Amino acid sequence: MSTALVSPAIGLPEPKALQRSLARAERRRKLRAFSLTVPLLVFLLLTFLVPIAALLKRAVENPEVANALPRTVVALEGWNRQDLPSPEAFAAFSADLAALPDTSDAGALARRLNSAVAGGRSLVMGTYRAQPMKGTPAEVKAQMLALDERWGELKYWQAIAKNASRWTPDYLLASVDLRRNAAGEVERMPEDQRAFGRILLRTFHISAVVTLVCLLLGYPLAYWLSTLPARKANVLMILVLVPFWTSILVRIAAWIVLLQSAGLVNRALQAAGLIDQPLQLLFNRTGVVIAMVHILLPYMVLPLYSVMKSVPPTYLRAAVSLGSTPLAAFFRVYVPQTYPGIGAGALLVFIMAIGYYVTPALLGGADDQMLSYYIAQYTNVNINWGMACGLGALLLAATLLLYGLYRRIGKSELSLG
Amino acid sequence: MKKSILATALVAGSFALQASAQQITVVNFGGANANAQKKAYYEPFEKTGTKVVPVEYNGEQAKIKAMVETKKVTWDVVEVESPDVARGCDEGLFEKIDWSKVGNKADFQPAAVTDCGVGIFVWSTVMAYNGEKIKDRPTSWADFWDLKKYPGKRGMRKGARYNLEFALMADGVKPADVYKVLATKEGADRAFKKLTELKPHIQWWEAGAQPPQFLVAGDVALTTAYNGRISAAQREGKYLQVAWYGGIYDLDYWVIPKGTPNKDAAYKFIHFASEADNQAKYAEEISYGPTNSKALGKLHPKILANLPTSPQNAKDAVQFNVKFWADQGEELEKRFASWVAQ
Numbered sequence: 172m173s174t175a176l177v178s179p180a181i182g183l184p185e186p187k188a189l190q191r192s193l194a195r196a197e198r199r200r201k202l203r204a205f206s207l208t209v210p211l212l213v214f215l216l217l218t219f220l221v222p223i224a225a226l227l228k229r230a231v232e233n234p235e236v237a238n239a240l241p242r243t244v245v246a247l248e249g250w251n252r253q254d255l256p257s258p259e260a261f262a263a264f265s266a267d268l269a270a271l272p273d274t275s276d277a278g279a280l281a282r283r284l285n286s287a288v289a290g291g292r293s294l295v296m297g298t299y300r301a302q303p304m305k306g307t308p309a310e311v312k313a314q315m316l317a318l319d320e321r322w323g324e325l326k327y328w329q330a331i332a333k334n335a336s337r338w339t340p341d342y343l344l345a346s347v348d349l350r351r352n353a354a355g356e357v358e359r360m361p362e363d364q365r366a367f368g369r370i371l372l373r374t375f376h377i378s379a380v381v382t383l384v385c386l387l388l389g390y391p392l393a394y395w396l397s398t399l400p401a402r403k404a405n406v407l408m409i410l411v412l413v414p415f416w417t418s419i420l421v422r423i424a425a426w427i428v429l430l431q432s433a434g435l436v437n438r439a440l441q442a443a444g445l446i447d448q449p450l451q452l453l454f455n456r457t458g459v460v461i462a463m464v465h466i467l468l469p470y471m472v473l474p475l476y477s478v479m480k481s482v483p484p485t486y487l488r489a490a491v492s493l494g495s496t497p498l499a500a501f502f503r504v505y506v507p508q509t510y511p512g513i514g515a516g517a518l519l520v521f522i523m524a525i526g527y528y529v530t531p532a533l534l535g536g537a538d539d540q541m542l543s544y545y546i547a548q549y550t551n552v553n554i555n556w557g558m559a560c561g562l563g564a565l566l567l568a569a570t571l572l573l574y575g576l577y578r579r580i581g582k583s584e585l586s587l588g
Numbered sequence: 589m590k591k592s593i594l595a596t597a598l599v600a601g602s603f604a605l606q607a608s609a610q611q612i613t614v615v616n617f618g619g620a621n622a623n624a625q626k627k628a629y630y631e632p633f634e635k636t637g638t639k640v641v642p643v644e645y646n647g648e649q650a651k652i653k654a655m656v657e658t659k660k661v662t663w664d665v666v667e668v669e670s671p672d673v674a675r676g677c678d679e680g681l682f683e684k685i686d687w688s689k690v691g692n693k694a695d696f697q698p699a700a701v702t703d704c705g706v707g708i709f710v711w712s713t714v715m716a717y718n719g720e721k722i723k724d725r726p727t728s729w730a731d732f733w734d735l736k737k738y739p740g741k742r743g744m745r746k747g748a749r750y751n752l753e754f755a756l757m758a759d760g761v762k763p764a765d766v767y768k769v770l771a772t773k774e775g776a777d778r779a780f781k782k783l784t785e786l787k788p789h790i791q792w793w794e795a796g797a798q799p800p801q802f803l804v805a806g807d808v809a810l811t812t813a814y815n816g817r818i819s820a821a822q823r824e825g826k827y828l829q830v831a832w833y834g835g836i837y838d839l840d841y842w843v844i845p846k847g848t849p850n851k852d853a854a855y856k857f858i859h860f861a862s863e864a865d866n867q868a869k870y871a872e873e874i875s876y877g878p879t880n881s882k883a884l885g886k887l888h889p890k891i892l893a894n895l896p897t898s899p900q901n902a903k904d905a906v907q908f909n910v911k912f913w914a915d916q917g918e919e920l921e922k923r924f925a926s927w928v929a930q
Contacts, residue, residue: 275680366926
């Protein structure tokens with residue numbers, strides 16, 4: 172741009188110098204503009220990108236075995252993984268445990284191996300407490316087998332060998348119900364350990380239902396609001412926004428009061444003679460969807476409203492005056508003009524719904540829990556942060572994929588009005 | 589403006605002063621249990637000159653782990669559940685207990701004495717029902733599975749823990765053999781298979797406050813529940829009953845996060861809360877069994893009848909096997925997640 176302005180000017184003694192000084196001025200201007208956005212960039216970097224990067228790193232990090240068992244890792248190199256390892260490997264394992272500087276290192280190793288093979292925890296901690304073991308490798312092997320006969324089982328040794336490297340695909344594989352077998356080949360989890368695929372589907376399913384219900388409820392409401400005079404619309408908009416200002420737990424408690432078997436809704440329906448038995452509205456999918464729709468509805472109404480506000484009512488009138496029926500005019504003339512609002516609202520609601528945790532935990536049954544519930548479980552209950560991060564990465568990837576799909580189908584930038 | 593800054597500074601200063609005076613942060617699980625602890629332990633302990641700041645948490649060990657790893661420990665005494673004591677101890681999250689500062693080991697129930705934790709109380713997961721609606725009292729876990737005799741929904745805790753043990757007992761395994769059976773692959777299969785029979789009739793609960801609510805509202809006919817929650821409801825005048833057969837009892841423990849600056853005060857608090865008199869006071873507030881055996885003698889028979897530790901109630905009870913769940917918990921919980929999604 173700046174160079175185009177400076178055509179080789181006639182009568183100017185040094186066009187090159189002018190060009191340079193102009194370019195410098197332009198650079199300075201750009202720098203100033205950029206410096207204004209620096210605080211935001213730094214903020215985003217620190218609060219958004221760095222944590223996500225850390226999460227992704229933790230999902231593939233696997234330092235426990237490599238840190239705690241350097242000798243064993245060397246001794247197990249070249250082991251065929253089909254027969255029990257050599258006595259030297261037993262001795263190396265014992266020496267590694269004895270050399271650990273602190274109990275907490277043994278604990279970390281025990282936790283890592285336990286999440287690879289159930290039982291690894293007590294095996295490692297028991298052996299750690301029996302250290303040091305003295306004697307030739309064969310004697311150490313005999314001592315370990317006498318201490319705990321599980322050392323004669325292959326699976327524990329295979330788990331150590333498999334986790335010898337500092338990086339592992341295991342958490343990410345497990346989050347899509349895959350695993351590596353003893354030979355390192357990727358295979359499906361056994362039937363009774365396959366869970367996350369179904370849980371991811373369930374998460375999407377609940378989110379899709381919530382989005383659809385939000386759209387069905389929010390569209391007429393937003394349309395009505397957009398046709399009202401500004402003052403009335405503002406008052407009603409406050410009602411839409413009230414849920415924003417109440418704590419999520421208060422709202423959930425309120426739903427429990429309303430929806431329980433002897434609650435307001437069931438009693439009203441029974442009094443009206445519509446049902447004989449109280450409906451099961453709580454601690455199942457229904458309760459989860461009702462409460463989530465309530466919480467997320469404003470995110471659907473706001474983008475719809477702002478788009479509808481900008482649609483001139485004259486188009487609809489023109490269509491009707493040209494002979495269309497009002498209904499056909501609405502669906503063929505009005506609705507297409509609100510597609511950006513539908514897209515933005517639906518995407519917003521869907522992406523927020525995917526990460527829901529508290530609502531399904533308190534209002535849903537065991538098979539209404541979404542992926543975040545299991546992330547919390549691995550973070551807080553099992554303290555298996557690698558697995559939690561693996562599931563987090565899965566959720567992130569699924570969300571990005573969906574957003575990409577939306578961009579491709581919608582062919583429009585995300586507009587939030 | 590200046591004035592308010594000055595005022596803030598003064599307030600902050602006075603807080604800092606208080607902090608430098610004796611003060612400890614005690615972390616509990618909230619609810620009725622926290623109230624009982626407040627009356628029996630915190631308030632009397634404050635009279636000895638150390639202020640107690642109670643904090644509630646949900647058992648998230650991640651918080652303690654983060655504090656210890658970043659060396660910014662602000663919790664001094666924490667109530668934790670038994671699986672977390674052993675695991676946290678292995679991983680170096682807690683101080684090793686110097687029992688000479690706590691009391692005489694021999695006075696305590698054996699399970700209360702561990703490397704890193706001091707048993708606070710004994711609680712039990714039991715079968716409960718509404719005595720106003722069920723006259724023919726259920727006596728075994730087979731009754732819990734009997735939908736003909738006791739029609740209606742069943743309340744169960746969301747997760748594998750306890751439910752697998754109950755399922756095995758319903759399938760005829762003796763309380764004493766439960767963990768031996770469950771440790772085998774066939775045993776786990778058997779437990780899940782038995783649980784499948786009941787699956788369409790289960791209403792899952794997440795928080796301990798829910799089962800008594802379910803019973804009072806009539807949502808479920810029978811439920812598993814924490815015994816203390818049932819007795820709290822009884823105190824409020826609800827006619828809820830406990831069937832003690834095959835209940836699973838367990839302990840909660842005091843631990844001291846590694847690196848707390850108030851270690852001495854923390855020991856003083858734990859010592860205070862382990863004295864027989866104070867434990868008896870606690871058991872009067874909530875129906876959890878004292879860990880200091882001497883406290884049992886100080887209790888009224890009426891209160892004893894509701895405690896998991898009274899001989900009659902403990903007769904056919906199972907002690908929760910911490911080691912088993914520390915080893916198998918992650919795999920079984922995942923299997924549960926898979927089972928429930930089918």
